Amino acid sequence: MALKRKFNKTRKPKHEEAPKESVNSPSKAESSGGTSIFKTSPDQIRQASKKQQAENDLRAKERSMPFRFYLKRGESKRYVILDDEVTFGMFEHTIKTPDGRYRQEICIKEKFICPLCEAGLDNGSKFRTFLSVIDTTPFTTKNNVTVPFSKKLLPISDRQQNQFYKYHSKYGTLRGLVIDAERSDSQTSYSIGDVLMVDDQMSDEQLLAQFATDAVVNDGKVIREKNHCLTPFNYLEVFTPKTTEELRMQYGGSRPIGDDSGIPF
Numbered sequence: 001m002a003l004k005r006k007f008n009k010t011r012k013p014k015h016e017e018a019p020k021e022s023v024n025s026p027s028k029a030e031s032s033g034g035t036s037i038f039k040t041s042p043d044q045i046r047q048a049s050k051k052q053q054a055e056n057d058l059r060a061k062e063r064s065m066p067f068r069f070y071l072k073r074g075e076s077k078r079y080v081i082l083d084d085e086v087t088f089g090m091f092e093h094t095i096k097t098p099d100g101r102y103r104q105e106i107c108i109k110e111k112f113i114c115p116l117c118e119a120g121l122d123n124g125s126k127f128r129t130f131l132s133v134i135d136t137t138p139f140t141t142k143n144n145v146t147v148p149f150s151k152k153l154l155p156i157s158d159r160q161q162n163q164f165y166k167y168h169s170k171y172g173t174l175r176g177l178v179i180d181a182e183r184s185d186s187q188t189s190y191s192i193g194d195v196l197m198v199d200d201q202m203s204d205e206q207l208l209a210q211f212a213t214d215a216v217v218n219d220g221k222v223i224r225e226k227n228h229c230l231t232p233f234n235y236l237e238v239f240t241p242k243t244t245e246e247l248r249m250q251y252g253g254s255r256p257i258g259d260d261s262g263i264p265f
């Protein structure tokens with residue numbers, strides 16, 4: 001399948017894979033019919049423009065995603081939970097990209113055809129729950145501004161979810177729990193830490209005293225609400241699932257090359 005091939009590390013070198021038509025020859029590139037470098041009919045042009053715009057929209061969606069809490073191997077950090085309890089979960093794919101990084105994609109199999117599941121990628125999606133946390137690790141922005149803390153998403157894998165239900169039973173709420181998280185050097189360590197220790201439970205007054213922020217306004221538009229670090233994310237706004245067609249467009253898929261039927265432009 002095209003999708004599998006795209007992320008197959010052991011794939012053949014490009015020159016072996018390239019179809020003969022892709023050899024750079026002006027006469028072939030400009031030939032009419034089939035795929036061409038140049039778009040010369042109004043319908044083709046309109047379709048290519050819309051496809052490009054849809055791709056831009058996807059990128060914009062991804063850029064606006066909040067950062068996730070994450071530890072490197074051997075690292076430890078402290079965070080504070082903002083949710084009262086776990087109220088959001090979904091299936092998610094973790095995909096290794098050709099440059100060796102990992103990225104997540106929302107799995108849509110519960111309601112629609114998921115091209116990533118169809119391709120057997122990532123051995124199927126996993127159920128993850130999410131919390132909102134204040135990461136208390138300071139960081140410095142590109143403009144050399146030091147930010148003392150930041151609100152992040154905490155993705156909790158299936159094998160760690162029970163730990164948070166236990167915290168909820170024990171403390172009555174997750175909100176305000178101060179967690180010291182440590183990640184071991186092990187290959188199989190969890191990205192949010194293997195050892196999670198509750199160090200404290202902060203009240204709302206303490207949270208306000210320590211993590212109050214001003215509103216951020218740009219061009220008269222509120223970019224960040226006042227004290228935005230004190231409320232959990234609205235998960236239904238943060239996570240916008242892609243459609244079957246969008247996932248196919250981004251990752252390839254089983255649809256025959258050149259068959260754009262069903263793509264909603």
Ligand SMILES: [Zn+2]
Pocket residue numbers: 093106107108109114115116117118125
């Ligand atoms: Zn899926």
